Amino acid sequence: MQSPIIRDSAGVRIIENGARMDAPIRFALGARPAFEVGGLEDSESTEFNHTAGYLNGVRLSDGRFAVIDVNRIHYFDSRARRIRVVGRNGSGPEEFRYLTALCRTTGDTLVVVDSHNGRLAIIDSKGNVSRTFPTGDTRSLGSGSCLGDGSMVVVRPIGGGIARDRRGRLMRLRLDGTTANVIGEVILHPVSLVTQVVPHVATFRQKVFFGDGAAGQVLVFNATGSLSGIIRTRTEGSRFLTQTSTSAYGELTSRVLERPALSLECVQKRQRNGRPFAVSLSTRMADCGFRTMNHHAARIIGPLSIQTAE
Amino acid sequence: MIGRLRIEFPLRGTLTFQVMGFGSSEVLIRRLDADGAAHLSIFPVLPASSPAKPSPIPGSR
Numbered sequence: 351m352q353s354p355i356i357r358d359s360a361g362v363r364i365i366e367n368g369a370r371m372d373a374p375i376r377f378a379l380g381a382r383p384a385f386e387v388g389g390l391e392d393s394e395s396t397e398f399n400h401t402a403g404y405l406n407g408v409r410l411s412d413g414r415f416a417v418i419d420v421n422r423i424h425y426f427d428s429r430a431r432r433i434r435v436v437g438r439n440g441s442g443p444e445e446f447r448y449l450t451a452l453c454r455t456t457g458d459t460l461v462v463v464d465s466h467n468g469r470l471a472i473i474d475s476k477g478n479v480s481r482t483f484p485t486g487d488t489r490s491l492g493s494g495s496c497l498g499d500g501s502m503v504v505v506r507p508i509g510g511g512i513a514r515d516r517r518g519r520l521m522r523l524r525l526d527g528t529t530a531n532v533i534g535e536v537i538l539h540p541v542s543l544v545t546q547v548v549p550h551v552a553t554f555r556q557k558v559f560f561g562d563g564a565a566g567q568v569l570v571f572n573a574t575g576s577l578s579g580i581i582r583t584r585t586e587g588s589r590f591l592t593q594t595s596t597s598a599y600g601e602l603t604s605r606v607l608e609r610p611a612l613s614l615e616c617v618q619k620r621q622r623n624g625r626p627f628a629v630s631l632s633t634r635m636a637d638c639g640f641r642t643m644n645h646h647a648a649r650i651i652g653p654l655s656i657q658t659a660e
Numbered sequence: 661m662i663g664r665l666r667i668e669f670p671l672r673g674t675l676t677f678q679v680m681g682f683g684s685s686e687v688l689i690r691r692l693d694a695d696g697a698a699h700l701s702i703f704p705v706l707p708a709s710s711p712a713k714p715s716p717i718p719g720s721r
Contacts, residue, residue, distance in 0.1 A: 376663030376664065379666075388700055406680050406681075408681075
């Protein structure tokens, strides 16, 4: 594997790595999950609704696990037993319409994005909604956007329109919705339904990582507002950082090849217990032979080291 | 960049899966089982038994 080239430019550490596909495989998943929730249940109403596409979870400091599921937040104990469900469909107190992201900050406080109500909700450690405030022109809050000091990172576009190289600001907000500081400016490439490359924010301690999938680089900011590093990879063929591993893609390809009818209409619905159910757009596209490029995620393995998943 | 993580999904009967995020030496995965029911699963990240040689993505250069 080619050694990275590290240089310093005006106080910004720039790390140029070799191509990602040239890197050796040094890590693997365990054979069994250490923790798992979901699956078929006695009552269909308590099962996760996978058709919404934003099912996600976060582990809390005491071993509990919180899951956003359309308009509910499920709390599980450390043994994966459901202990509380918060929320229902609506726009009133303790109601949500469409949850798209969550993150955990100090004191096991959760921040959730209720996109259809246009607001962020702050959930205390017991699962009670302590505050909501409008998202305003906030474009996104990802599921890794909370900092450990009781603040969060959001992206706000500068100006309107859908310009190709539209700029945006990374903002640090307090839990009452007020602005703590501007972290930096970034380019917001248009979201593509084909590539599914979207900006991705991850945090570690007081560092903020902005993954620019279209440019194949990660910007590293200090939360107080300065660019401290740029991490790049030299990858030919596909510049996209994706979520699907080489092996997984191979399995997916094999599975697709086993299906003779590959078209956009090939998998619209499947049967589950005799009932049809929809699969997500990305799944349908993948099953129909499209190579989808999901936004990448980063595994933080040290103060200045992250690992992207492909 | 110190290496890659191999994700060969180990559970039989899984229709599809997606990496949702990473914790400290663990990966959060959303998957649909053979019944079409959704799961959120946390898998530990372990050292690969031996560093594998890079393999190309099918269809890529």
